[in-house]
Amino acid sequence: MAHLLGAEALHLEYPTKVVFDSVTLGLNEGDRVGIVGRNGDGKSTLLAMLAGRLEPDSGRVTRRRDVRLGVLDQSDILDDEQRVADAVVGGVEEHVWAGDPRVRDVIAGLLGGIDWLAPIGGLSGGQRRRVALAALLVGDWDVLFLDEPTNHLDVEGIAWLAQHIKGRWSASDGAMVVVTHDRWFLDEVCTATWEVHDRLVEPFEGGYAAYILQRVERDRMAAASEAKRQNLMRKELAWLRRGAPARTSKPKFRMDAAAELIADEPPVRDSVSLTQMATARLGKDVVDLVDAGVELGGRTILEHVEWRIAPGERTGILGVNGAGKSTLLALVSGALEPTSGRVKHGKTVRIASLTQQLDELKDVWDDRVREVIGRYRTSYVAGGKELTPGQLLERLGFSSAQLSTPVKDLSGGQKRRLQLLLILLDEPNVLILDEPTNDLDTDMLAAIEDLLDSWPGTLLVVSHDRYLIERVTDQQYAVMSHRLRHLPGGLDEYLRLRAEEERAIATGGVSPAAATSSTTTAPPALAGADLRNAQKEQSSIERRIEKLTGQIEKQHLVIADFDQSDYVGLGTLTAELTALETQLADLETRWLELAELLA
Structure with a gap:
């Protein structure tokens, strides 16, 4: 493969x-490289040197003479006075750029919902990033340097970007180097990983899963001072190999030694024990949303939401920006009262929210970290x-020296970790x-996930990080067309439903998610035999629900009394x-569908 650029003794x-x-x-043609490493170790700096944005003190970066480089910086360099159209396609006439499939694909994938003629200055931070x-992706580049391209993208946007990168060049053409904390994106797109640490860059073959496999083997042979880090990576590897085996099918290196490392590694979470502990702390009643709805300013945000949150439940919430995810969580936390239906909280429920605004740190902004944690409990299990x-x-990830640092002087990632x-x-x-x-790097994300694995409570997560959602939750729901919809097929099902919804909107039809929404279409009236059959079916379902509820309660008791050391038996019961x-x-x-028909 042809050489594109190289770095020598930087x-x-x-x-x-x-x-x-x-x-x-x-960097050669066909390379798709992900850069990982701790925050502050130089990932973005390396990208800037390779792209020619930063000169090294010594050494050099050489590029093939005809190579065209495209760069996405973390900083916002857009002109506030420009219109969106001018920023993306410049002065090119519409009939010209509209005839280019790549340009049409980029606009459809990234700029949906953004006014094409709007001034840049009136856009939100996320819209400006898109x-x-x-503007970068519509160009014709031999090498793309992307610094945190998934920031401000939702799950769909990240999935689109991955598909775009994979289809942008043939397998032996072009090259991409990306700095991102999105581990799913790294696994989906990258064929190689560069880890930046301790003043050097260490190459690994494959995406994130392959990198973890090799890193575990490397850490196994490292000095004893790396023992804690190694144990955490072993747990991460165990999840990657057992929870998502398809991800490790690409690596070409020998994997049997790595497999031996996790032969005796238990599952990342003891779900049965966690459920028992959660039930002991919470009882059977956590939060019930019963036919709950919210209207704000005459606009329907949520309607007919039925959600009975169980002790120990670990749920991921998906949905496009503005779908109502934050409103749903506000109902759960009690920060917002429903305008219809009701929300019932269990007597022993204590809800805490990790917000994006770092609210928990405002009162301790000038205090040192040691002083802040000293006011809390002296131990944690x-x-x-x-x-x-x-x-x-x-x-x-805090060092002993950082315990004396004022909270206000911590980095964004450190503040986030202290907040949690x-x-x-x-x-x-x-x-x-x-x-x-x-603001968290991949190592810190793994550390937080490890901590959450042993947390015995009910966990609700809203995130555009697909890896995190799949890693720490056991089920997913989506807020679509004002309703809460269960996703047995997980994120893949969500993306399929969203694609169907977009196609339906484009063709003027009714989306699958909206088909049952009372705000879009009224249920047909039933009469005669149809009415009687629906009533009979609803009565039958009510009896079956009552029976199943009893069976589930009995099964919980069986699991509680079962030998907790018998993992095989517990797995069968679970x-x-x-x-x-x-x-x-x-x-x-x-039952809800029938109730709507019979209303």
Whole structure:
């Protein structure tokens, strides 16, 4: 494959830190490279040097003479006075750019809902980011350098971007180098991974899953000082190999040694034990949303929401921006009252929310980290082990020196981790995470996921990070057409439904998600035999729901009394319980459909 660019003996340092020392690497046609590493180790700096935006102190970057480089910076360089159309296609006439399939695909994939003639200055931060990315992708480049391209993109936008990159060039043409914390995107797109750490760049073959496999093998042979980091990566590898085996099908390197590392690694979560502990802390009643709806300013946000949140439930919430996810969580937390239906909270429920605004830190902004954590409990149990707050901070990547740092001087990622720690030390039994991955690198995301694995409570997560959703939750729901919809097929089902919805809107039809919404179409009136049959079916379903509810309660008791060391038996009982709960959910959905027809 043809060589595109290379870096030779790169050295870069600042007055207080050497960033890179004698780094040599190359980029060939067909390469799709993901850059990972801890925040502050130089990922964006490396990208800037390769792209020619930053000169090294010594060494050099060479590029083939005819190579065309396209760069997406983290910084916003758009002109506020420009219109969206001018920023994306410049002065090109519409009949010209509209005839280019790539341009049409980029506009449809990234700029849906953005006014084509709107001035840049009136756009939100997320919309500006989409415009900048679109302006780059409509160009014809040999190499794309992307610095955090998934920021401000939702699940659909990230999936679109992955497909666009995979289809942009043939397998042996073009090249891409991306810095991102989105591990699903790294796995979906990248054929190689560069880890930036300790002044050097270490190459690995394959995407994120392959990188983890090789890193575990590397850490196994490392010094004893790496033991804690190794154990965390072993757990991450166990999930990747067992929870999503398809992701590890690409690596060409020998995998048997890595497989041996996780032969005795238990599942990432002991779901049965966690459910038992959650039930003990919460009882059987957590939060019930019964035919709940919200109207604001004469506009329907949510309607007919039925959701009975169980103790120990771990649920991911999906939906486009503005669909009503935040409104739904506000109903759950009690911050918002429904305008129809009702929301019932269990007597022992203590709800905490990890918000995007760092609200929990406002009162301690000028205090030192050590002083802040000293006001909370002296111990915390995680994974069956009792940890001090200081040990928890170490587990979340804080050094002992940082304990004396004022909260206001912490980095964005450190503030995010401290925010989560303070919430956990307050011992809630229902935890709501709203976009928890902001400002966190892949290692810190793995550490937080590890901490959440042993958290014995009900967990609700809203995130555009597909990897996180699949990693820490056991089921997913979507807010679509004002309703809450269960997704047995997970994120793949959500993306399929959204694609069908977009096609239906484009052709003037009714989307699948909206087909049952009372705001879009009225249910047909029933009469005669149809009416009697619907009433009989509803009565039958009510009896079956009552019977299934009793069976589920009995199954919970059986699991509670079962030998907890018998993992095989517990797994069988848990699978039976899941099957019963799935039947119940299907029956409840059908009952609601009939109730709407009979209304």
